[in-house]
Amino acid sequence: MILEIKIAMLVLVMVCAVASITIKDLLGAAVVFGTYSFMMCLLWTSMAAVDVAFTEATIGAGISTVLMIAAVFRTTRRTKD
């Protein structure tokens, strides 16, 4: 794939990672973690690893995000850190 797209996706992945650990609202952090998983899936597709991308899209962006949102709803939503 074109090199500029790969660089842009790598930068977006880093931005999503930093955002998900900085946001103080835990529900927002869980949703940005789902976005991070989707960008990871795109990165793997650009490396021709389609099985890994399929698995990351279903597991990371689907199940993992739902489990984290369930945990946020059953504990606290704001964090001071």
Add this chain to the structure above:
Amino acid sequence: MKRLALFAVILAGVLFAATASEFPRLGDPDSAPSRHLSPAYIHGSKPQTATPNFVTAVLADYRGFDTMFETAVVFLAGMSCFFILRVLRRRGIAEVYYYRHRPTGVVLAMLTPRRISPRSSCFERIDADWTPQDMVVETMCLFMVPFIQVFALYVIAHGHYSPGGGFQGGVLLAASFILVGLSRDLRTVESLLTEKTAILAAAAGVCLYAGTGLLALFFGGNFLDYGAFGPFFGAAVPAARSMGILIVEIGVALTVMATLVTIYKLLSSRGTVEEGL
């Protein structure tokens, strides 16, 4: 503490980056991992296992031992969640059950559960944090569920020829149950797939995988050598290996689906499996 952590992390990052000169360059076709074993897998996958998808052939046939233990790890994680979280009664909180009268909207709070027939149109049981359900969202979500399940079964069965296989199909099946749980409530999922059935299905998936390996021992081959089935069923060895891959992928999908649904049910209800998200 945070300054110290930042300093340590930056130091570790710089040390890692200093090793980058030893790694192969971006997109090198002759890098060290691509030299000895992987050309053998690429050449031998279609003639030996009749599977055009190299990843499925390596996952379920050439490295089938790893995948068997990975399935066992997923089952073990489901069991751990069950033993950590499952409580029969919430400690120190009086159980209150809410029943809503459908024609008038009056809600009754009771201290003991009552049995209501599913077809009764007067009272329905609701959660403590119930809000009026949107009929459009619920109907569309329930309409999509059979299509998701058919697609999941296609992904499992077509794993030999396209990206897919047991793990992806199992996760899609679990996602269809979680969609029902999110659009209706957790008691609907519990009635569709009870806890007992889910745990038995997870165990059955692991046993299916290990049982296929043991069956190969009885037929005279090695453990997990699917080619040993061939002569007894009148099929050539590549076709027998392809069938063996399909059977173990079905086992993997069963375990992954049952475990993920169990984990969702336990996490979203704080262990009681009474009221969900």
Add this chain to the structure above:
Amino acid sequence: MHELLTEFANKFHYYGYFAIMMIGLYAMIAKTNLLKKCIGLGIFQTAIMLFYVSIGAKEGAGIPILDPAVGTADPAAYANPLPQVLMLTAIVVSVATLGVALALVQNIHRDHGTIEEDEILKGLRGK
């Protein structure tokens, strides 16, 4: 200077992966909220998977499914399937681990009333 630039152009993605790995490690060490630590664990795991799969990528290669028009004569036409298989296993194990971690976080919240690490430690030392 010129060879330093070509070296950087060939290896820049490794620096990116190490940066993501260090972001995840920092979140696991420095954040006091338990859910942020779980998120940091997930970031760390996926960065390692990125590193692994990128070693198997080949320029101009197609996906690792047999193409009848191309055949298997030249293995450089297909991406390396072996790292992809190993990382498939790693993704599934990571979601299983996340499920158990979130179950433990819920138990801690039930017993202590909070999921901030310093408040839990203060409550334990006070008793």
